[in-house]
Amino acid sequence: MPSRRRTLLKVIILGDSGVGKTSLMNQYVNKKFSNQYKATIGADFLTKEVQFEDRLFTLQIWDTAGQERFQSLGVAFYRGADCCVLVYDVNSVKSFDNLNNWREEFLIQANPSDPENFPFVVIGNKIDIDGGNSRVVSEKKARAWCAAKGNIPYFETSAKEGINVEEAFQTIAKDALKSGEEEELYLPDTIDVGNSSQPRSTGCEC
Amino acid sequence: MLDSEIHDLSDDADYAASLQQGSASVMLCNDSTKESSSASELDGAEIVYSKENVAIHPTQFAISGRLKLIKQGSSLFMTWIPYKGHNADTGLSDKDRNLYTIRAVPFTEIRSIRRHTPALGWQYIIVVLSTGLAYPPLYFYSGGVKEFLATIKQHVLLVRSAEDANVFLVNDFQSTLQRTLSSLELPRAVPLARGPSNMSVDESTLNENEERNDSGVNNGSVSVPQFHRRPRHKVHDPARDLSIQVLEKFSLVTKFARETTSQLFRENQTNGFSTNERRTQIQTNLDPPKSSNVAGKISDENSAVPDSLEFDNLSLVWGKPRQPPLDSKEWITFLDSEGRVTDSEAMRKRIFYGGLDHELRNEVWGLLLGYYTYDSTYAEREFLKSVKKSEYENIKNQWQSISPAQAKRFTKFRERKGLIEKDVVRTDRSITFYEGDDNPNVNVLRDILLTYSFYNFDLGYCQGMSDLLSPILFVMDDESEAFWCFVALMERLGPNFNRDQNGMHSQLFALSKLVELLDSPLHNYFKQRDCLNYFFCFRWILIQFKREFEYEKTMLLWEVLWTHYPSEHLHLYVCVAVLKRYRSKIMGEEMDFDSLLKFINELSGHIDLDATLRDAEALSICAGEEGAARIPPGTPPSLPVDEGSFYIQQDDEVL
Numbered sequence: 108m109p110s111r112r113r114t115l116l117k118v119i120i121l122g123d124s125g126v127g128k129t130s131l132m133n134q135y136v137n138k139k140f141s142n143q144y145k146a147t148i149g150a151d152f153l154t155k156e157v158q159f160e161d162r163l164f165t166l167q168i169w170d171t172a173g174q175e176r177f178q179s180l181g182v183a184f185y186r187g188a189d190c191c192v193l194v195y196d197v198n199s200v201k202s203f204d205n206l207n208n209w210r211e212e213f214l215i216q217a218n219p220s221d222p223e224n225f226p227f228v229v230i231g232n233k234i235d236i237d238g239g240n241s242r243v244v245s246e247k248k249a250r251a252w253c254a255a256k257g258n259i260p261y262f263e264t265s266a267k268e269g270i271n272v273e274e275a276f277q278t279i280a281k282d283a284l285k286s287g288e289e290e291e292l293y294l295p296d297t298i299d300v301g302n303s304s305q306p307r308s309t310g311c312e313c
Numbered sequence: 314m315l316d317s318e319i320h321d322l323s324d325d326a327d328y329a330a331s332l333q334q335g336s337a338s339v340m341l342c343n344d345s346t347k348e349s350s351s352a353s354e355l356d357g358a359e360i361v362y363s364k365e366n367v368a369i370h371p372t373q374f375a376i377s378g379r380l381k382l383i384k385q386g387s388s389l390f391m392t393w394i395p396y397k398g399h400n401a402d403t404g405l406s407d408k409d410r411n412l413y414t415i416r417a418v419p420f421t422e423i424r425s426i427r428r429h430t431p432a433l434g435w436q437y438i439i440v441v442l443s444t445g446l447a448y449p450p451l452y453f454y455s456g457g458v459k460e461f462l463a464t465i466k467q468h469v470l471l472v473r474s475a476e477d478a479n480v481f482l483v484n485d486f487q488s489t490l491q492r493t494l495s496s497l498e499l500p501r502a503v504p505l506a507r508g509p510s511n512m513s514v515d516e517s518t519l520n521e522n523e524e525r526n527d528s529g530v531n532n533g534s535v536s537v538p539q540f541h542r543r544p545r546h547k548v549h550d551p552a553r554d555l556s557i558q559v560l561e562k563f564s565l566v567t568k569f570a571r572e573t574t575s576q577l578f579r580e581n582q583t584n585g586f587s588t589n590e591r592r593t594q595i596q597t598n599l600d601p602p603k604s605s606n607v608a609g610k611i612s613d614e615n616s617a618v619p620d621s622l623e624f625d626n627l628s629l630v631w632g633k634p635r636q637p638p639l640d641s642k643e644w645i646t647f648l649d650s651e652g653r654v655t656d657s658e659a660m661r662k663r664i665f666y667g668g669l670d671h672e673l674r675n676e677v678w679g680l681l682l683g684y685y686t687y688d689s690t691y692a693e694r695e696f697l698k699s700v701k702k703s704e705y706e707n708i709k710n711q712w713q714s715i716s717p718a719q720a721k722r723f724t725k726f727r728e729r730k731g732l733i734e735k736d737v738v739r740t741d742r743s744i745t746f747y748e749g750d751d752n753p754n755v756n757v758l759r760d761i762l763l764t765y766s767f768y769n770f771d772l773g774y775c776q777g778m779s780d781l782l783s784p785i786l787f788v789m790d791d792e793s794e795a796f797w798c799f800v801a802l803m804e805r806l807g808p809n810f811n812r813d814q815n816g817m818h819s820q821l822f823a824l825s826k827l828v829e830l831l832d833s834p835l836h837n838y839f840k841q842r843d844c845l846n847y848f849f850c851f852r853w854i855l856i857q858f859k860r861e862f863e864y865e866k867t868m869l870l871w872e873v874l875w876t877h878y879p880s881e882h883l884h885l886y887v888c889v890a891v892l893k894r895y896r897s898k899i900m901g902e903e904m905d906f907d908s909l910l911k912f913i914n915e916l917s918g919h920i921d922l923d924a925t926l927r928d929a930e931a932l933s934i935c936a937g938e939e940g941a942a943r944i945p946p947g948t949p950p951s952l953p954v955d956e957g958s959f960y961i962q963q964d965d966e967v968l
């Protein structure tokens with residue numbers, strides 16, 4: 108039975124300005140940290156090839172400007188997302204409190220077919236600062252929030268030191284893949300006809 | 314209307330330059346006897362007209378020479394040879410002079426001569442070749458245009474154009490219809506334009522263009538055999554005012570396409586074509602009559618199989634060559650003895666074409682931004698500076714006096730400050746001025762932004778502002794002066810940062826309308842791909858291309874934009890120009906929204922500013938009033954239509 112498998116997985120990173128979205132993305136994709144990244148204006152994305160069970164996927168990671176004023180751009184950038192990463196800075200209460208706004212805003216603008224089960228991942232970043240002494244949001248509090256929102260996977264990272272970043276994105280990619288595949292169930296089979304010849308398609312017919 | 318704007322564009326700079334340089338050239342005319350062999354290549358030729366002191370003004374300097382009409386057999390030729398030896402002070406090399414020399418061009422290759430008789434200054438003519446290219450305007454310092462035309466009339470058929478009494482058509486036995494079609498063909502002739510001043514343009518593009526013009530003359534859908542029987546003139550002349558010709562032709566085409574197509578049918582019943590043939594051809598070329606972009610229309614028909622090179626050749630339009638930056642020596646000529654700008658229009662125009670020497674920016678930016686008025690004197694500016702300094706200190710004091718204890722109860726302040734602090738440390742840190750740990754300039758950046766957020770509390774701080782402030786502080790190198798210049802800039806660009814984003818949306822909307830007007834195939838492509846929101850140009854517009862060019866180029870671009878010449882919204886035409894430049898890539902690679910965004914983001918650092926500005930200028934002139942009409946009133950940097958409604962407070966964010 109031919110079935111179209113998507114090979115592009117789209118991930119959106121959201122969170123307040125300065126929490127480290129751009130740094131996380133660059134740490135994951137380029138294995139680099141620089142404290143000279145400019146504030147993101149508009150949006151940009153990086154891609155990374157990931158492999159699951161012999162299948163190659165392109166993870167497309169979208170990084171957007173964090174200031175709420177720019178949220179109206181979201182409509183264009185969020186659509187078609189397979190997973191949404193919510194980032195806060197463990198040293199900033201406000202950035203944690205705002206997670207809820209970011210989540211809701213995303214659901215409104217991306218308008219996923221099954222909002223209840225849309226995959227989110229939460230990241231508490233900058234755990235390296237001051238050796239954790241200036242931290243104001245406890246892991247417990249963050250995990251409680253994630254549990255209340257439908258068991259959102261939670262990671263604590265340092266984009267600067269490269270701590271836990273790879274792990275977080277592994278989960279992100281897996282969840283994106285799952286959500287992408289579930290979406291395919293809605294696609295009627297007839298759509299697949301003719302697509303199997305596309306070079307990048309890796310349908311199971313082969 | 315368009316005509317007068319074109320006239321303005323082409324002629325004033327020439328005129329101003331000629332005022333500066335003209336007398337020198339005229340004085341030097343005695344040397345002209347040295348140059349006497351111009352006609353030697355034509356055996357048995359008779360000189361029927363000869364005029365000294367006919368000059369071109371290809372740069373700010375004039376080149377004087379001798380204009381001749383030479384009769385050989387039944388053919389008439391025109392030559393213009395620059396004088397040797399005395400252009401040394403103009404910095405023109407022999408090579409340059411060779412480029413400008415007009416060597417025996419036969420009148421069979423000349424389509425028309427346009428006569429300009431300004432009330433002030435010299436009369437001049439523009440000779441348009443049958444290819445559509447034109448020579449630079451020839452200024453008759455010692456008069457004689459009438460005699461020149463009268464002489465031509467004795468030897469070849471010369472008729473006054475019905476459309477414009479100052480245009481004389483040469484050998485005009487062709488029908489009006491054919492003339493229309495030949496004018497339609499003009500855009501393809503454009504890329505031939507080259508010359509010393511064009512050298513900044515990517516050489517490969519030029520070569521490509523040339524090759525294509527040599528081989529692919531008939532590629533487009535314009536296919537009127539009669540037109541092509543004239544030999545293609547391979548122009549080595551720089552044809553400086555080509556853009557003007559193109560623009561004139563654009564307007565001509567628009568006019569014809571819109572209004573006179575049907576009339577042409579009626580008038581030309583008897584020439585070579587059957588009515589049906591003619592109709593087909595006209596429709597091929599002029600439909601749909603709504604669009605005024607000939608190039609676009611021609612390529613429209615190929616859009617099923619986009620031939621990218623062809624696209625670009627057809628659509629490139631050149632503005633005038635860029636000039637060297639304005640330096641302090643020339644700058645003082647724009648000021649009276651007390652420091653007032655005597656002719657702000659001329660000054661803005663000069664800055665538009667060349668930008669400013671860096672040392673001048675400090676003095677001129679405040680004027681360009683409207684912080685200082687043009688009619689202020691040196692003394693008045695000094696005075697204002699000191700008054701404004703204490704005013705700045707007062708506003709700054711408002712937040713400086715907030716104690717840590719008070720700040721604890723002032724969340725909005727803390728958050729705003731935090732946001733600014735996060736951004737200044739990631740603003741232009743690779744520039745020496747902001748480089749390194751604990752750089753005091755970074756703190757000044759923060760202080761100004763925080764002060765601004767109190768000066769305009771409703772607008773507050775928004776990301777992107779630090780990018781706009783950074784070059785201003787670098788140039789002004791004075792906290793208060795930088796602040797007030799920033800305030801002036803934000804008068805124009807503040808709506809970019811509005812909470813409802815209305816400033817951005819109106820600009821993106823206007824951009825889509827301009828692309829629709831100036832490049833309909835690209836517009837259709839974006840439409841098809843659901844890209845009409847133009848969000849991929851968001852960064853360009855929000856911070857005036859700050860992230861797209863290196864620092865120095867950004868400063869140049871900004872002062873050019875701030876002249877508001879030739880359009881207040883030149884930045885939108887800059888967007889169109891860049892998109893047009895890469896349209897073949899965009900369409901050829903079938904970019905979707907994502908890849909388009911990526912592509913545009915990665916163009917950063919790769920855009921040729923000079924070429925883009927030339928395109929943008931030409932495009933803004935092409936678009937003319939139609940372009941202006943597509944930009945909604947109040948679109949930044951225009952001042953808001955309704956002052957009151959701008960910084961609407963919303964509950965969602967009061968940072």
Ligand SMILES: Nc1nc2c(ncn2[C@@H]2O[C@H](COP(=O)(O)OP(=O)(O)O)[C@@H](O)[C@H]2O)c(=O)[nH]1
Binds near residue numbers: 130147
């Ligand atoms: N110490 C530390 N600093 C970080 C970390 N991640 C980001 N930063 C810094 O936080 C600031 C904002 O980072 P950025 O990635 O631009 O944040 P964004 O606005 O969310 O994209 C920058 O100065 C980064 O260098 C981290 O894990 N540890």
Ligand SMILES: [Mg+2]
Binds near residue numbers: 128129146147171173
């Ligand atoms: Mg960022």
